[in-house]
Amino acid sequence: MKGRLGRALVLALPWSWMALFFVVPFVIVLTIAFAEPSEGLPPYTPLWRWTEEGGPIIQLNLANFRLFLEDPFYLEAGLRSLRVAAVSATLCLLVGYPMALAIARAPERWRTLLLMLVILPFWTSFLLRITAWIGILQDQGWLNGALLALGVIQEPLQLLYTDIALYLGVTYCYLPFMVLPLYATLSKLDPALLEAAEDLGARPSRAFLQVTLPLSMPGVVAGFLLVFIPAVGEFVIPELLGGPDAQLVGRVLWMEFFQNRDWPLASALAVVLLLLLVAPIAIFQARAAREAA
Amino acid sequence: MRRAARLAVPLGIGFAFLYLPILLMVLFSFNDSRLVTTFTGFSTRWYVALWENEALMQAAGLSLRIAAVSATMATVLGVIAGFALARMGRFRGRTAFAGAMAAPLVMPEVITGLSLLLMFVAMEQAFGFPAGRGADTVAIAHATFGAAYVAVVVQARLADFDTSLEEAAMDLGARPWKVFFLITLPLTAPAIAAGWLLAFTLSLDDLVIASFVSGPGASTLPMVIFSAVRLGLTPDLYALATLLVGLVAVGLVIASWIAWPRRRG
Amino acid sequence: MSSTAAEQPKSPVAARPGAAEPWRDPAADPFLRIEGVTKRFEGYVALDAVTLPIYRGELFALLGASGSGKSTLLRCLAGFIEPDAGRIVLDGQDLAGVPPYERPINMMFQSYALFPHMTVAQNIGFGLRQEGASKSVIADRVAEMLALVRMEGFGGRKPAALSGGQKARVALARALAKRPKLLLLDEPLSALDKNLREATQFELVNIQERTGTTFVIVTHDQEEAMTMATRLAVMDRGTLAQVGTPGEVYEFPNSRFTAEFLGTANILEGVVEAADDQATRIGSSELDFDILAEPGALKPVGSRAYVAIRPERMRIERTDAATPLGDNRLVGRVRDIAYFGDFFMYYVVLDNGKEIRVSQPNLRRMTARPVDWEDRVAVTWDAEASMVLPE
Numbered sequence: 001m002k003g004r005l006g007r008a009l010v011l012a013l014p015w016s017w018m019a020l021f022f023v024v025p026f027v028i029v030l031t032i033a034f035a036e037p038s039e040g041l042p043p044y045t046p047l048w049r050w051t052e053e054g055g056p057i058i059q060l061n062l063a064n065f066r067l068f069l070e071d072p073f074y075l076e077a078g079l080r081s082l083r084v085a086a087v088s089a090t091l092c093l094l095v096g097y098p099m100a101l102a103i104a105r106a107p108e109r110w111r112t113l114l115l116m117l118v119i120l121p122f123w124t125s126f127l128l129r130i131t132a133w134i135g136i137l138q139d140q141g142w143l144n145g146a147l148l149a150l151g152v153i154q155e156p157l158q159l160l161y162t163d164i165a166l167y168l169g170v171t172y173c174y175l176p177f178m179v180l181p182l183y184a185t186l187s188k189l190d191p192a193l194l195e196a197a198e199d200l201g202a203r204p205s206r207a208f209l210q211v212t213l214p215l216s217m218p219g220v221v222a223g224f225l226l227v228f229i230p231a232v233g234e235f236v237i238p239e240l241l242g243g244p245d246a247q248l249v250g251r252v253l254w255m256e257f258f259q260n261r262d263w264p265l266a267s268a269l270a271v272v273l274l275l276l277l278v279a280p281i282a283i284f285q286a287r288a289a290r291e292a293a
Numbered sequence: 294m295r296r297a298a299r300l301a302v303p304l305g306i307g308f309a310f311l312y313l314p315i316l317l318m319v320l321f322s323f324n325d326s327r328l329v330t331t332f333t334g335f336s337t338r339w340y341v342a343l344w345e346n347e348a349l350m351q352a353a354g355l356s357l358r359i360a361a362v363s364a365t366m367a368t369v370l371g372v373i374a375g376f377a378l379a380r381m382g383r384f385r386g387r388t389a390f391a392g393a394m395a396a397p398l399v400m401p402e403v404i405t406g407l408s409l410l411l412m413f414v415a416m417e418q419a420f421g422f423p424a425g426r427g428a429d430t431v432a433i434a435h436a437t438f439g440a441a442y443v444a445v446v447v448q449a450r451l452a453d454f455d456t457s458l459e460e461a462a463m464d465l466g467a468r469p470w471k472v473f474f475l476i477t478l479p480l481t482a483p484a485i486a487a488g489w490l491l492a493f494t495l496s497l498d499d500l501v502i503a504s505f506v507s508g509p510g511a512s513t514l515p516m517v518i519f520s521a522v523r524l525g526l527t528p529d530l531y532a533l534a535t536l537l538v539g540l541v542a543v544g545l546v547i548a549s550w551i552a553w554p555r556r557r558g
Numbered sequence: 559m560s561s562t563a564a565e566q567p568k569s570p571v572a573a574r575p576g577a578a579e580p581w582r583d584p585a586a587d588p589f590l591r592i593e594g595v596t597k598r599f600e601g602y603v604a605l606d607a608v609t610l611p612i613y614r615g616e617l618f619a620l621l622g623a624s625g626s627g628k629s630t631l632l633r634c635l636a637g638f639i640e641p642d643a644g645r646i647v648l649d650g651q652d653l654a655g656v657p658p659y660e661r662p663i664n665m666m667f668q669s670y671a672l673f674p675h676m677t678v679a680q681n682i683g684f685g686l687r688q689e690g691a692s693k694s695v696i697a698d699r700v701a702e703m704l705a706l707v708r709m710e711g712f713g714g715r716k717p718a719a720l721s722g723g724q725k726a727r728v729a730l731a732r733a734l735a736k737r738p739k740l741l742l743l744d745e746p747l748s749a750l751d752k753n754l755r756e757a758t759q760f761e762l763v764n765i766q767e768r769t770g771t772t773f774v775i776v777t778h779d780q781e782e783a784m785t786m787a788t789r790l791a792v793m794d795r796g797t798l799a800q801v802g803t804p805g806e807v808y809e810f811p812n813s814r815f816t817a818e819f820l821g822t823a824n825i826l827e828g829v830v831e832a833a834d835d836q837a838t839r840i841g842s843s844e845l846d847f848d849i850l851a852e853p854g855a856l857k858p859v860g861s862r863a864y865v866a867i868r869p870e871r872m873r874i875e876r877t878d879a880a881t882p883l884g885d886n887r888l889v890g891r892v893r894d895i896a897y898f899g900d901f902f903m904y905y906v907v908l909d910n911g912k913e914i915r916v917s918q919p920n921l922r923r924m925t926a927r928p929v930d931w932e933d934r935v936a937v938t939w940d941a942e943a944s945m946v947l948p949e
Contacts, residue, residue: 015386022437103304118311124537125533129314131318131522133314235403250401281399462673466659
């Protein structure tokens with residue numbers, strides 16, 4: 001077929017773009033992670049310089065990585081990030097699964113509207129939606145105001161700048177990412193399977209556990225990963241809703257970069273964050289590739 | 294009745310969770326008081342304040358321009374990539390290509406932002422381009438991850454595309470390029486439009502990547518909002534949110550009106 | 559009369575009264591010549607050197623189970639698949655290397671493949687627009703086609719607003735609009751329910767006769783093939799098991815496969831004992847009786863033979879245990895009776911365990927069945943009902 005060359009030309013544009021702006025940047029991050037900070041601009045030392053004889057000298061600086069192992073601050077940030085992401089993804093699953101199931105089982109003509117309602121908040125500003133939660137959770141916020149008015153509490157509760165606020169914020173922002181893949185698998189489920197299970201004597205709860213749930217696992221995994229992976233590196237939500245001690249990897253990276261101007265350390269953090277996420281991202285990509293095949 | 298309840302309860306809880314915060318913002322954007330929590334009376338003063346906030350308005354203009362440019366670039370890249378993934382069968386490097394296209398969907402923004410910035414700095418050192426950073430670099434960065442979203446949307450549409458439609462067109466005498474323009478493109482157009490809109494919104498919404506790759510004098514809307522929120526809540530932010538929600542709602546109504554026209558006959 | 563079964567049916571079972579039968583004329587030139595067409599896919603041979611002449615004005619059916627290669631052959635004709643070997647010649651033109659959009663062949667797709675973003679009229683006019691026909695020519699032809707399929711007034715609708723039967727008509731009109739030399743129909747009526755399908759079958763045949771277009775139709779529905787086709791080919795694993803008019807293939811199957819694929823058949827096995835100009839006598843190798851068939855079975859004495867007998871050609875009557883086997887007479891026990899409304903099917907178990915199916919028309923309403931479950935019965939048939947299979 002004459003298509004060979006044509007194909008290559010067609011593919012060249014997206015291929016080279018993704019290579020240039022996605023793959024190469026990672027290589028650069030990796031090299032700078034081994035550089036030393038400096039006062040210059042850009043604020044790091046080159047990895048190699050030329051000796052007078054013309055040969056290169058490569059200097060690898062491992063201090064950043066040693067620091068991560070020695071300073072418990074970084075280790076804690078990493079563990080905390082994983083925990084926040086896992087808890088939030090689980091909360092998303094608990095809220096999102098019943099929603100996705102209900103939408104999948106709703107009458108056909110309602111489904112598009114309901115799905116749209118799930119996606120609609122996603123189309124409005126993420127930052128402003130976080131802002132709404134500040135209004136809800138702060139000491140003189142709407143929630144404390146309502147609880148005080150109802151007499152449930154006497155003193156305002158400290159809600160903002162706690163882990164609860166953090167979980168709520170992440171769950172709130174990432175919920176659509178959980179509902180959509182779940183809906184995609186659940187809506188493809190043949191309702192006759194469930195009827196068959198019930199016909200064979202399974203109560204609805206057992207039919208759900210033994211038929212619906214196992215068959216929806218691809219959606220559960222996809223949704224979990226779609227929430228978990230970006231949540232591990234989340235910056236905005238911990239910055240605005242979390243307490244000063246909620247030092248997650250993304251926030252630490254931001255701080256090292258923008259406040260301490262330590263580009264090598266920030267790069268090293270990015271490398272570590274990526275290593276933390278290698279397994280989940282690999283699973284996600286393998287699934288994406290399989291679906292595309 | 295029980296079936297209806299089983300459907301309504303989770304949806305009620307879920308939608309309350311999703312919409313209560315937004316409704317509160319809309320309500321309090323019309324609050325007369327400066328306090329963001331107690332409603333004292335109806336007023337539109339915060340909309341006036343918003344209009345007069347020059348920094349915010351400028352940032353909004355810049356963000357809209359960046360979003361339009363980057364969404365268009367993302368659509369060109371993403372449509373090609375989506376077609377390649379859905380239609381070209383197995384080509385060499387397909388898995389790597391699919392991976393590279395899917396990765397920006399989940400990559401933590403701080404990593405994407407940092408790596409792109411370092412890339413731009415390295416390019417400037419090596420070639421003198423891009424000279425400095427600003428709206429251009431933000432647009433390139435946004436096009437990169439926007440393309441991934443467009444590719445996914447287009448690929449999904451093509452995956453359930455009935456190929457016998459294309460065969461029928463060819464059978465009736467349409468040459469391959471004509472088949473593409475008369476059949477394939479019109480039928481994927483809604484997906485491509487949705488992809489563009491998605492890339493546009495993501496660009497308009499992005500704080501982290503823009504913060505990394507932007508330069509002095511090029512503050513996008515989210516960057517301005519972010520610094521304002523850190524200084525404390527003011528009701529003009531609620532007014533802005535209300536306007537955005539209204540805009541999106543109107544946009545969706547128009548989109549659904551175009552996508553699902555009432556049937557004739 | 560010295561005609562042999564293999565070459566001539568007794569009563570020419572023409573598909574249609576008065577229809578020409580060019581395939582019987584050795585001098586006739588086939589309109590479409592499929593010669594040695596072979597197509598391999600990874601791991602299996604979809605078409606194995608298929609050779610088939612089809613004549614102008616035929617409604618030819620490719621009949622087979624899924625995987626028999628009938629759809630592959632159709633897609634080779636349409637040009638979506640290029641054969642690995644062999645030639646396809648239409649009206650003197652070798653189609654090798656001719657892309658689908660340049661072939662004078664159009665197709666009615668199984669899914670109809672109506673363009674959802676175009677109106678009915680735009681769909682029908684699509685092919686003509688590709689040719690660059692003028693607006694008025696297209697409009698006239700579209701109107702003509704809408705009238706042909708009795709869909710006047712539907713031109714402005716979108717396909718989504720049509721019923722299944724209406725979609726089928728539009729798909730047919732669209733495929734005929736360019737006046738193709740050959741029209742391919744891929745399971746055209748499989749999406750319709752039974753009554754609509756039968757009505758549409760007749761309409762399709764009518765339209766084919768009026769336009770005079772050569773049709774090649776792929777179907778897995780044997781009734782559809784039998785009622786519509788001038789000739790049909792039964793396909794099996796990439797080869798043509800048998801080609802002939804529906805009557806020929808039904809009355810003179812050439813193998814166990816076609817005998818059982820088209821209609822129902824009881825297959826008996828034996829050895830030819832005598833073949834004279836009175837009768838062919840075949841000694842059963844399963845039971846102690848002889849099968850009588852008409853003379854001229856083309857089987858030498860002493861050779862092995864299979865005989866197929868259609869259930870509706872057999873008689874069944876109650877008998878007693880003493881009745882012996884005889885020429886064209888089997889005895890057994892009724893194991894089951896299936897009621898089909900218009901006929902009964904009796905499942906008779908012979909003494910050696912073999913099962914025979916016998917059908918009897920349900921001629922009188924509400925009368926007691928002469929034969930009942932567990933009855934001892936004799937099953938008999940005439941010599942002409944014994945179809946000696948050439949293979």
